[in-house]
Amino acid sequence: MNRNPIMALLAIVLCMSLQAQDVDNDSILKSVEDYIYLGDLDRKESKRVFKQVKELSESGDAAATCLLGILYKDGIGTTLSFDRAREQFMAAHDMGNAKASYSLGYLYLKGLGNIPQDYTKAVEWFTISDHPMAKHWLAKMYYFGYGVPKDRRRALDILRNNTIYNSEVLLGQLENEEVVEDVMAQQDSENGELLETIAEDQGVSLPVPQTETATIPESITGSWKGQWVEMDWSGTQMIRNFPASLTVGEVSDAYGTVESTIQIGESSMTSEAIWRNGELTIFDGRITMEKQYTDHPDYTTLDYGLNSMSFTIGNIEGTDYLLGRLDTQVLDWSEPGPPMLLLLTQNGVPISEEALAAFAEQGDSFIKLYPNPFVNDLLIHYELETDAHVQVRLMDYYGGANVENVTSGFLRAGEHVHTISNGSLESGIYVIHVQVNDKVYTKLVIKR
Template structure:
């Protein structure tokens, strides 16, 4: 009998709780949103992320758009909840499906930068564009930015300007800054410095603080000078540019003996449409191939501008699959290089670089070079075979460099990181005619390095892997 009474009492208590409902049911949705917002940002109260997340979870269960979006944002950053990109994406997708513009933009950002999801610029553009069509200034910036650079969508300055104008009218600083850059350089149009200054000033006014340097200190004057020199240079190198654009129709396969060696020439940086040359520089490239590994030293004078070590090849294109921890400290890295040859043995090298922090590509570059026969003449020192390091991979600080030379000379050896930093000077060594075995003792941490060998007419690079 007592058990029956106990069961009845428990049932009544449970029913009473169900009748009372959730403790937040008695508070209006508008007030709940205000409380959660204040708790999240510490407005008129102390910051309480757990309480804010608790309220947003309650609203999300009721399929409230703002609740789903805000909870999704908290899941991305792990604020008040355990970080979960899957939960964030699900909630943001639901909010975006209900027409929430901020959720669309956040999804666009996630796909643009690969934040917890696979990087997909096409999806990112679609998310931004949908938000832009609904009147979002951030959506206008995202879609305009990707269209401006041709990322995830065909590059088109006219469409980009249309989107950016719309966002700038809504006081988005990023939109105004890009428009200022567009008009200052005259991409696909005649430079309009009055418009450029207007948009730069609007960007500063709306919070894009660092652009103040573009409207002061005569920076626009320097852009004018750069534009003037660029127009005169265009006529001189336009034929090379046209050759580079149609090089696929006249190329031959790059072989080991055609690509390895020392090359000298010019590197041209283009605007995003590839129609206007913005910058021209002299450069030298020391290229070596070791089986499937390609290593390139990009030199400007005696300075190493960049080092590229590839571990993946598709046809005449080499790329790298990951960025090392050391390279993450740099502003940019080379992500891809492709080599093609015209019938006159001119080498055209397309170079793709990316921002290290976001992996976004930078302006396209094409290097037009000729083999530097002055440093590869048979009268000078040459390796009959490419220099080799034994053992490979190395497991301690001592290794041997095997070089076959055509005549006696001195060479200097240095070790570089894959990011181009010079790590060690291995000294100068005398090479006798024929085979040479040079022992090097340099303390190295585990990782991948480049051994540079430079001498009379000799510029060689060897990949080193330290386990």
């Protein structure tokens, strides 16, 4: 008879102990999140934080497992690894963590690091997750038709039922846009006019004229004018465009140093750069652009770091166009920017929407780097069409000396990712040298 009260007391004590442990774990994870958010990261402290979160994750804490994925994604206290980040997010999702499933959707939405960009998978994970930001992004995808048929009514309903400030602010803008578009559509109908806009509807494409084979220009010295184009994350839809200009000075030394000035809309910057093999690598490029939509009234612009531009020249119906593919970084978020293009001419020929559509279909460079510029870890990503002997090296740009042999050997066809982890590497410009059988690919990278 006396055992029941004792057992009940033990159960209460155990329950209180577990609750106290949960509270303690929550406070630890909150302090780690605050540490990450402040951004003043110390190498030794980051390693301690990573170890602490990893121990909590191994004890079965779902929130810690999700946070461990974030540490892998950002390379905090450990080697940068998107594959390990994805593994941790999957594990945390299996334990019922909504932020983890949202994080998986975000990886696929933007194709961060070596994760393939995939709207379909992003929609799947955002739909599964109960995290408010997953619903916020799901609404955006329905509104713009990313990975799903465009359904603005459904998008607005999701935002109305998602009770976070971000969705409230975005909803106000989109509802106002709907009213404006209804008025414009009524006017067009009355006047019998058809309003054509860039990327008006998913699945409606502009006629694409024939383009002569694009070539890498030997020089881009001079003044160029045209359009800057922001693409969606898949690189298949044109979102918006602004007037743009590019002025490049004469090469001043054997290393290809030039002075460059870029203007996009109302924002401009001047910086030293290196012109090499059709690529303009910019030392200190920064452009401020107004956001198309915002989910906070205090943050209406984004600062973009302009890292490099890969140029080709193509001809459409007798006109030579200079196409630049921009490698950018959203400095506010410390992540890559969406695909962006510069389409320019030297003779003042207006840029047609047909020309934009034609050049937007051209492919990206063989080597993809993340992040660029880098501080500690650098991911080198490429895809082999066939089995090949591959050698990857990190080289000093100015001296030409070999700094690090990344890999050398026979590799199978498919995607390959290599990581350079060298926090002690001196700041400067380096060359990623990838030799596939007898063919050599190079790309400049900046170490901060």
